[in-house]
Amino acid sequence: MKLILVFGALLGHIYCQETFVGDQVLEITPRNEEQIKHLVELEAEEHLQLDFWKLPTIPGETAHVRVPFVSIQAVKVFLESQGIAYSTMIEDVQVLLDKENEEMLLNRRRQRNGNFNFEAYHTLEEISQEMDTLAAQYPGLVSKVNIGQSFEKRPMNVLKFSTGGSQRRAIWIDTGIHSREWITHATGIWTAKKIVNEYGKDHTLTNILNAMDIFMEIVTNPDGFAFTHSMNRLWRKNKSTRPGVFCIGVDLNRNWKSGFGGNGSNNNPCSETYHGPSAQSEPEVAAIVDFITAHGNIKALISIHSYSQMLMYPYGHSLEPVPNQKELYNLAKDAVQALYQVHGIEYIYGSISTTLYMASGITVDWAYDNGIKYSFTFELRDTGRYGFLLPASQIIPTAQETWLALRTIMEHTLNHPY
Amino acid sequence: MPADACPAWGTPLARPVEGSPWRRVPAEGSPSALAQPRVAAGREPGRWSAASTPPAASTPPAPRPGVPRPSALLLALALALCLAVPGLQAAGPGPGPGPGPGSPGVPGAPPPGLLRQAARAALHFLNFRAGSPSGLRVLAAVLRGRAAVDARRTCRVDLEFTAERYGPEVADGRLGRCSARVVFRHQKPRPAVNVTCTRFMETSRRRREDFLLYKRAKRLRAPLGATSIPDSHGWIDPSLRPIWDLAFLGSSYVMWERTTQTLHYYMAQLSSVNQWKTNEDAIDFDYTVLLHEFSTQEIIPCRIHLVWYPGKPLKVKYHCQELHTAQEGSGTEEGSAVAPTQPNNF
DSSP states (O other): OHHHHHHHHHHHHHTTOSOOTTOEEEEEEOOSHHHHHHHHHHHHOGGGOOEESOOOSSTTOOEEEEEOGGGHHHHHHHHHHTTOEEEEEESOHHHHHHHHHHHHHHHHHSOBTTBOOTTSOOOHHHHHHHHHHHHHHOTTTEEEEEEEEOTTOOEEEEEEEOSSOSSOOEEEEEEOSSTTOHHHHHHHHHHHHHHHHHTTTSHHHHHHHHHOEEEEESOSOHHHHHHHHHTOTTOOSOOOOOTTOOSOOOOGGGOSSSSTTOTTOBOOTTSTTBOOSSTTOSHHHHHHHHHHHHHOOEEEEEEEEESSOEEEESOSSOSSOOTTHHHHHHHHHHHHHHHHHHHOOOOEEEEHHHHTOOOOSOHHHHHHHTTOSEEEEEEESOSSSSTTSOOGGGHHHHHHHHHHHHHHHHHHHHHSOO | OOTTOOOBTTSOOOSOOTTOOOOOOOOOOOHHHHHSOSSOOSOOTTTTTTOSSOOGGGSOOOOBTTBOOHHHHHHHHHHHHHHHSTTOOOOOOOSSSBOOTTSSOOTTSOOHHHHHHHHHHHHHHHHHHHTOTTSOEEEEEEEEEEEEEOTTOOEEEEEEEEEEEOSSSSOOSOEEEEEEEEEEOTTOSSOEEEEEEOOSSOHHHHHHHHHHHHHHHHHOOOOOEEEEESOTTSOOOGGGHHHHHHHHHHHHHHHHHHOOSSOEEEEEEEEEEEEEEOSSSSEEEEEEEEEEEETTOOEEEEEEEEEEOTTSOOEEEEEEOOSSSSOOEEEEEOSSSOOTTSOOOO
């Protein structure tokens, strides 16, 4: 317990001193009043720069003191010459702090009170576990649907939120199609939790779920996501390989059958926007195509990315405006306004090709061409300050504001059946 | 219009926007008047005592007095034509979320994507020139702008935008106002930039903060070798902030040099500290950053070597690695009145 206090105080010191390499923490036990007096004198020696947590007032009480590296010899000689008992608690403070820092980061991810920590980034296993937990805790609302396997044979699971009916009009949401965009998975799992919490409380959401289903694929690129944890935090594509091809991975957001292979995608397998050998060649994409096509009643599709703070609609492969472009423009405007009200974050909006850049073979273009009139793509926070490495402290605010935008789009879809 | 297209000066225009805020440049057609920069490169009194004229890198080449060069004349003509007609303003976004660039709006107006592109280039250049890790700025919002392309496909963008301080906070609300002229040569990087910004911090305070950063940097024992700053979770140890700020300062030079009309950059991560020398007066910092490139989405590792002392121009050399295309790029700059093609004595 005392150790924790020591560490806590030490961590507080981090912000004043850069490094504690070689510093030691001694535990000193004075036996009588005279030894206590000596310790008080020692503490007063400014040039030693000793850091006493507590000076003992009665014999037998222990004191812990951090001794800077340069003073260790002098202090130990002094204690020994006075016959004052001491022992070395910590051999090298810096080593401990480094480990503590690591643990601190690890603890951020661990469950608090057994609950999923939404304020932290998680591994594939942790997210999968939380998905199972939600399905188990809300069996009347949430179920897990397997839609296929990734290239490396990981299961691809989708959460289905439904209050009943059969093949109801539905909304599809996907996050994590680009594995390095960690804020999207974090937003996805938070949103899943939000839905189960708000059904029956939030009027709008309740209306939506009473008439429609919501499908959410949180880790749309599980192989890539695992890779961002194990080897390369900035990996974007999936992990598919082909014989004779030197580089790994296809950009899953260039592999769809709409304007496939056009401008804004690349036929070089080593490129970050490699579209793959053919449309839908990737199992991660094919699984979604098969699911949505078989379902036949998806009325809105929202594909979530980061970063840039944008909300966009088709097309990416062409400058040609979609037939209901005015409606989508106005809906985007409303959604972005709702988002802005939460934390004052400004998004820009418009069609993909005119707002961001030309991109071919993308999810929302395919969705739109397959009859899904309300197809949107988000680029979440931020605008480049941290980019993909968005601090975990921004997860909740990002998810909160995004939720309002999502709800706006879903509500519009509900009220405009087609 | 694609997000980065530069409107042709011959593009048919819609009805002029009423009450346009853009100040009309006199359309006398005098080449020397139009070819001179309208605003000074970002500099403060006393800072650039080594350079009495705006550095060559930041202005288009001035014609010899009285003898207009043919290209300047063409440019002047193009500008005179497009400036005479007030239709080429973008609907400024103003506070709050931005209106759709692809909106049923004013045809011929420069796409906000292009204006943002220009703003970013201007800020990278400004950050580099200012050489102040405490005074780094990033784009807040574009206010208004105009653009025109000439026969040689050189795209000139004039714009006004707000900038905020680059720091660990999301935003502290204080905005500076900037105006800039950015000229993109067709398909080529290193846009010519003229930019001025209002101060969002007192000069004396910024100098003090630079000096404090310098002192912290001198005492800092940097983690040598491969590193991840920020880490996977976006965390930067506060004690390592000076390293991050200096890394961003050096990267600003690289990002400005690499920016084209269609490519722009953000600094994604500091991936290696190769050298951190503080025993002499200046901070000598050799490191590798990962730059995130739009619109290709590529991650470009760049090795950068900078030498920094508060108040002095930044010295920087770099070499970026291209992973799968043949292009590699490197550059070097003294940060004073040195023309870009001269080899650096650093």
